[in-house]
Amino acid sequence: MIAEQAYLFRHALLRDAAYQLQLPGDRARLHGLAILAIERLVGGRPPESPPLDAVDRPPFLPHASDPFAADLAEHARLALLAGVRRTYTRRGAAHSERHYQYAAAERLWLEHAELVRGAARGESLRRAAVAANAVGRPRDAEPLLERALAVLRESGDRRLEGLALGSLADLYKETARAELAGRVYAESIARYRAVADRCGEGIALGNLAGVYRDLGQVARAEEGYDNALGIHRASGNRRYEGITLTNLGGLFLETGRAGLAEKSHLESIAILREVGDRRFEGMALGNLANVYKETRRFPEAERAYERALAINREIGNVRSESFALGNLASLLCDTRQFRRALRTFRQALSLHREIGNRRGEGTALGNLASLFEDLGRIRFAERAYRKALAISREIRNRNSEGVLLGNMASLLNRTGRVSMAESSLRQAVSIHQEVGNKRFEGGHLCDLALLVLAQGGREDACATWRRGAEVLRSMGDAPLLADMTTAMRAACGKAGVPPFEEDPA
Template identity: 50%
Template sequence: MLRRPAARVQHITGRHRAPSLWRLDCTTSMHAETAYLFRHALLREAAYHLQLPSARAGLHALAFDIIESLHGGRAPEPPPLDAFDPPKFQPHPTDTVALELAEHARLGACTSGPQQQVGVTPALHRLYLRRAAEHAENQFRGETAARCWQALAEMEQGASQGEALRRGAVVLAKAGRDRDAEPLLHRAIAIQRESGNRRCEGMALANLAAVYHGTGRIEQAERASEQVIAISREVGNRRIEGTVQGNLANVYQQTGRTEQAERATEQALAIAREVGDRRSEAVALGNLASVYHETGRVEQAERANEQALAILRESGDRHFESTVLGNLAGVYHETGRIDQAERTYEQALAMHREVGNRRFEGTVLGNLANVYQQTGRTDQAERMHEQALAMHREVGNRRVEGVTLGNLAVLYRETGRAEQAERNYEQALAISREVGDRRFEGVVLGNLAGVYLETGRFSQAEPMYEQALAIHREVGNRRFEGVALCDYALLLLASGREGEARAQWRQGAAILRDFGDRAALERHTAAMRKACARAGLPPFDEAGEAENSSV
């Protein structure tokens, strides 16, 4: 631990007479300008506190008036917080000093006597506090925005108070702070129910459903989303109905109801286009791309992601643009365009950091780690997986925590740490079941079966492969169905069931070929040939079929 020099401490705090300001300056080696600023601030603060409270309020009122006039004058009054379909926030020159103006208005609002002519009132405090919140949101300063919304909520009543709390919660959730967002949303919902504002109640409940989903409480997320859809239809709020249909589609997709997920996403897309909500249209296209990707329709997934990106760039939505970029990178990765995938993941990562999106920053870190792992940068990959894991635990993202544990297990397995791999797979499997993630449950079962196969536990491996294949088929996960079939073929071959092994391997290879996953096909072809050579058998791909076929 570093310590201050003893002589200096004694000189300042010992039993000598108090040093002058100049002596303090010399002792602490301050620059002349810093010393001047320090003395100026000290004297100014002393002078301020010598004033009577009413005089101090007058100074703040005067400062408010001067700062406001230097920045284009009074900002326009915004629509009520609980307004239906309010216009987009319009910037004003005072926005850069809105937080400062709000504080001067707060401290100057108690002005009495002659200072009242300045006109500083609590209403101006509310005006600039709200503008400070909205400006901070637009600048991706989530902490500032959340504080301003919560402070504003304490000044409001009824539906406006509930809406200010909801807006603060949304900012926190975007920053990955679901635990902090949740109590604000519960308060907002209670206030809206008391005020009888069903529309705002539905909006807050929709945000709560998203928090439930993000923290792995899938059943609660589904129930809350269904309530929101009912409320939205009751009050005729098509925009929110469409948004929540998209969120519900994500729940369906995660829990293996792929056909329902696709239908709900298509409904969300249709509603977004009907009401002219371009951002929601882009979100729905991005979600539809995920359904296409996971069901093997890679070309459609790529096109849908590109359409979503074009809309988001047109509207300037950096927050969701970064998410779609990460999804598009996943398409590049799985179709063998590794360099393009890495560049796109890096762009997405930079953008997530820019907008303060901790939840998806962790997701992209994990995906980028997979690229490093695939390209032989194992040490970097392991460090990055560990960073991603810490981030998911920090924000309470249980589902992706499980995914990251599974990815780390793959790395441990590939670097000869079979026991660590098995432990990680077991943890990942427990989490996937806890959060109802059927798709990833199937992936982990297949990988854990692979560990059993490699360690000679054939009787445990076979039923686990069969479970994995059943889940992949149930949820429409074609890519991992192909992977599991190829791996299962190696177990059958090791058990002396050559005919079954050949049939399973060829079926799996055909799926990977159709999916366009060249890297996975090459890995499984190499493993199959090695196993066939050990068994003294010709390879299943019949003279290089996998190499010569177009992918």
């Protein structure tokens, strides 16, 4: 084996020496010949793609050369063939996007941005940013989006400016800056309306509805989804009709309307199958599984999660596969299949790390921490919580930081660190209020109330619990409110005080 390695090393060294001895012009011709040889093997050069700033740009059409496009772009760079390099850099970037290879997509879109000007450059920068954000790197994505917007404003392309504003708002939403996201989505809608782009307007309206949903503004969220659906149906945009329906179904489930949620998800799945969108079909199946889980139809939930996983694996969507594994593991916890749950959470964590998704890694670690706590493995639980918190702070994911602080409080309380638990919950509630996470604000206020009650502070506990219950009631989260009410009554009974719904005599 050592002799074989030595031979290969000598061969590579001699090959590189022979290459370096060629004159620059001869080296360029060699790379040109390499391009021709590869193109001959794949049936020729692909047709020129439509401009990135085309108004009615057709969908990306695959070509046999696409798996080799990144290598062909590099050969073209070394062959000094600028036009060929542009063609293959763009095709390589689009191919990487389609196959969820986000690191390669980001690199190639950034390279393409240096080869084009005007609106096409702005759109290339935007797509590089979207790829960076897809693997949990919002700190890198945000300045790229700001650069893209500056280029697009200078170019005067209002439609692509609206698209870039929408991508920036997506990032703000994912990094728990909901109010800022709402303002930027509104700007995006204004740009689309200025150029009469109904498709873009409908998409942005649906995204803005998602912000209202996060802020607990249920009526505005539902109205926004309905308006988006109206536009998609009027313009025949079946794909986004299906996507909006599954988002609306999520809102229905959060507000205790499981029957409407199930109907909405089933309709969404039918549409997404009709248009052949396997990626969002997998997501909608996962959302349907959430309905089954919430309504305690556990076998149906597990089958739906498994179908979603199968689709994600079939299309190579590792990012969605990792989140689907996390959802399945949560279901396995609910059905007390703890060994399978632990194994599945670890699979999810491994995939997040494999693709560099720091946001997903933090989520998976937080889920693992909760499972370890349930299993009584306190040392492992605390270590996982602290690792998850470190990641959330590193990537500025305030929403996740608040959730983790609130969840870790139960472990601190369980291990006798009551003052630390109370401090952790108060920090969590403060963050939830800052970022507009109403669901966890309400839930953690109720948890805080029970902690205060256990220390003898009945009046403060009652006032705090009622605040939390009112938050949950205002957003229609009946299932969580019911769970919190059950826990409160048990705690009040143990403390020998009337339940907090009742006024003291």
